[in-house]
Amino acid sequence: MKKVVISIISVALLAGCSSSLPSQYTCESDQSFEAMLTSDLAIIRFNGEEKELPRIRSASGVQYQSDRGNTGFYGKGNEAMLVWGDITLRECELQ
Known part of the structure; x- marks a missing residue:
């Protein structure tokens, strides 16, 4: 229950922010995305x-x-891959 409350508070705080998320990734296709990762x-x-x-x-x-499996973030160290519907961003690096 404590994890759920912490996750909800984190999401609520971020919802009020229009600024960038904490981490920026740049990918081989010169596209980028932002991410905030927690334990859950x-x-x-x-x-x-x-x-x-x-x-x-x-x-x-x-x-x-x-839940549908059509969106996913897969990361290890400073490297990641993002699947966003029909788009797959490969060889992404944390900036």
Whole structure:
């Protein structure tokens, strides 16, 4: 229950912010996205949209994925990949 309350507070604080999310990633295609990662949730901003993704179990690194599986963030260290519907951003690096 405590984790849920902390996640809700974090999301509520971010909802009131129009500024950038804490982390910026730049990808091989010269596209970029912003992300805030917590132990339970990722908030991703890309192409003028913002989505919240729950964390899922992974063998290595971190994975956050929508229930439908059409949006996901996959990261390890400073490297990441973003799947946003039909768009896949590969070889993304934390700036």
